[in-house]
Amino acid sequence: MGNETVHTYKWQDKFYVGVEGIDLEHKNLLTCLNKLIVAQHLDKSIVLKLADEVILYAQFHFLSEENLMYLLHSRDLEAHCQEHKTVIKTLQNKRGHLEESINHLQDFAEYLVHWFVEHTQTTDRQFADYINHCQAEKDTPEYLIKSLEVAV
Numbered sequence: 001m002g003n004e005t006v007h008t009y010k011w012q013d014k015f016y017v018g019v020e021g022i023d024l025e026h027k028n029l030l031t032c033l034n035k036l037i038v039a040q041h042l043d044k045s046i047v048l049k050l051a052d053e054v055i056l057y058a059q060f061h062f063l064s065e066e067n068l069m070y071l072l073h074s075r076d077l078e079a080h081c082q083e084h085k086t087v088i089k090t091l092q093n094k095r096g097h098l099e100e101s102i103n104h105l106q107d108f109a110e111y112l113v114h115w116f117v118e119h120t121q122t123t124d125r126q127f128a129d130y131i132n133h134c135q136a137e138k139d140t141p142e143y144l145i146k147s148l149e150v151a152v
Contacts, residue, residue, distance in 0.1 A: 006109050008037050009037075015117070017128035022068075028061075029054070029058060032057045035050055035053070036108075044102055051095045051108065066080065072130070083123065087115055091112065
């Protein structure tokens with residue numbers, strides 16, 4: 001791969017899952033990735049730190065989603081957690097390639113975006129539908145989540 005320029009990724013309406021907190025975190029994850037892409041011509045140490053930020057934000061977001069799933073008794077929790085672990089492991093591996101050469105940035109970005117597009121429109125949308133149709137009893141964790149997670 002030569003010195004190709006990796007382009008930023010714009011938020012699209014198709015990424016909305018319909019749960020405000022999840023949608024906000026998804027936007028933030030895309031922002032972290034775009035920050036990394038915009039900095040691709042800066043010093044390698046900065047690029048690596050921004051790649052770390054993407055991975056750490058993804059870990060935060062995944063934990064946040066998994067906690068929601070746990071509190072709402074989602075049957076898909078185990079499979080969702082496994083998918084998240086695979087993504088983090090792959091991103092960490094691709095980050096290692098960035099240490100060898102910043103030219104691997106496109107591979108890092110394309111992997112995350114491809115997964116993000118697929119995941120938001122399938123797995124996360126199904127979970128959002130589950131949240132939005134969840135009947136929660138007052139004074140339960142589920143009720144608190146429903147009161148905080150207003151559909152967009």
